Amino acid sequence: YSFDLNTNTNSYEFQFSVDRKDSNADVQQKLMQLINHSKIGINASMVQNSKGDNALVLSSSQTGIADDEDYLFQILPDASPSSMHAMKLLGIDQIAQKAGNSSFVLNGKEHSSYSNSFMVNNQFNLTLNGISKDGSEATIDFKTDADAVADNVSRLANAYNEVIRIGHSYSDAQRPNKLVSDMSSVAKDYRNELEAMGLELDADNYLHIDRNLLYDAATAEDAQDNFAILNQFKDTLNSKAAEASIDPMNYVNKIIVAYKNPGHNFATPYITSIYSGMMLDRYC
Known part of the structure; x- marks a missing residue:
């Protein structure tokens, strides 16, 4: 069997075969893989209703439609009766939802866009979710510099705290909290500078933000110096995180077994790379 898939720029012919033992779901699975592997901007997926009936859904990765376009893609069977019958059974030529543009009102004027993301006044991007x-409205405004700084610092503190949380959660499998120790040592090195900007380190090595102090630091005359310190803190954290990702075995309890050659005196073979001695004991 065969069918044509036409877009506004190209036309593609797809051929498929059906074995006697194939179920409808088997045929749909074949077509899904065939279309997805072709990488032509059409996504195929299987859906199932509450009764257990399967359907093949095709959707375009392109969004929006121009005024001179009737469709983003269409599917037509070839002229043979068998292909036309197969298309009728599969139903993939039926349109469930036509392509359309996003429509929105901005400052009292109606606009449309080919996608849900668009640029306003060539200054910033908006995305419709x-x-x-x-009757409901959304008000969009610029943040003050202090608000923007506070949000960025909050994201930095949250990322740091997440690493500390992971370190605590795996403390039984680690060398005594080495991950927590390494990461918190960075915060401790910058403790005085961070506290002056409203970032306090607690007994469990988590960072907490005092918004008032942070706002004061962001609006102070020496704000640029404060930003420089925060960048140094961030860069040092990134370096520590990179070290951990390069050599994660350095952060777990491990037993190294070396089978030495009794006739020769070699240095311990796993000193240079303990990964050479790793063995798989389970597969998940």
Whole structure:
């Protein structure tokens, strides 16, 4: 069997065969793999309803449609009766939802866009995440420098705290909290500078933010110096994280067994790379 898949720029012919033992789901699975492997900007997926019935859904990765376009893609069977019958059974030529542009009102004027993301006044990007309720509005404004700094510092502190949380959660499998020790040592080196900007280190090595102090630091005359310290702190954290990712075995309890040659005196073979002695004891 064969069918044509036409886009606004190209036309593709797909051929497939059906064995006697194939179920409808088997045929749909074949077509899904065939279309996805072709990488032509059409995504194929299988869906199932509450009754257990399967359907093959095709959708375009392109969004929006131009005024002179009738479709983003269409599917047509070839002229043979068998292919037309197969298309009727599969139903993949049926349109469940037509392509369309996003529609929105900005400053009282109606606009449309080919996608849900668009640029306003060539200054910043907006993304529509859903359909708003009738009469509801969203107000978009610029943040103050202090608010923007506070949000960025919060993300930095949250990322640091997540690493500390992971270190605590795996403390039984680690060399005595080496990950926590290495990462928190960076915060301790910058403790005085961080506390002056409203970032306090508690007994469990988590960072907490005092927004008032942080705002003061962001609006102070020496704000640039404060930013430089934060960048140094961030860069040092990145270096520590990179070291941990390069040699993660350095952060776990491990037993190294070396089978030495009794006739020769070699240095311990796993000193240079303990990964050469790793053995797989389970597969998940």
